[in-house]
Amino acid sequence: MEKRMTSGTSLAFNVLIKEEDGVWVAHCLELDIVATGDTIQAAEQDLVDLIRAQISYAIEHDNLDHLYHAAPPEIWKEFFECDDRWERRHKSTRKIKMTSPPVTLPPFEIIANTCRSARVCRA
DSSP states (O other): OOEEOOSOEEEEEEEEEEEETTEEEEEETTTTEEEEESSHHHHHHHHHHHHHHHHHHHHHTTOGGGTOOOOOHHHHHHHHHOOEEEEEEEEOOOOEEEETTEEEEOOEEEEEEEEEOOOOBOO
16 A cells, blocks of 8 residues: 655755856756756756756655765865855655655655855856
8 A cells, every 4th residue: 555645845955056158057066966057047947857857766766875976075165155145945746656665755845055156167
């Protein structure tokens, strides 16, 4: 028999976002995932979509041990040195099914603690 969890879950991630050669780059520090976009908003939304997909895949395949993979120390240092910070909450609308044990998880919320770096990188 499948159990159903009733309360929602929030997962917080730190995101460093910066402009590199005219493209916005968003980097999730806990998962070491990177997304790009023509605008800050596009890069951030693409990153949230990738985070959501990574979490869903890890849960559905009972692979949570390999979900977290930290970004390199220099990315963390740059994140902690910047001052332009904001928080956005992104709700997932998709339920996730775990097979072992059989459980359906409710949609979850991703809290993106984002910092815009003033450093301009030239690749």
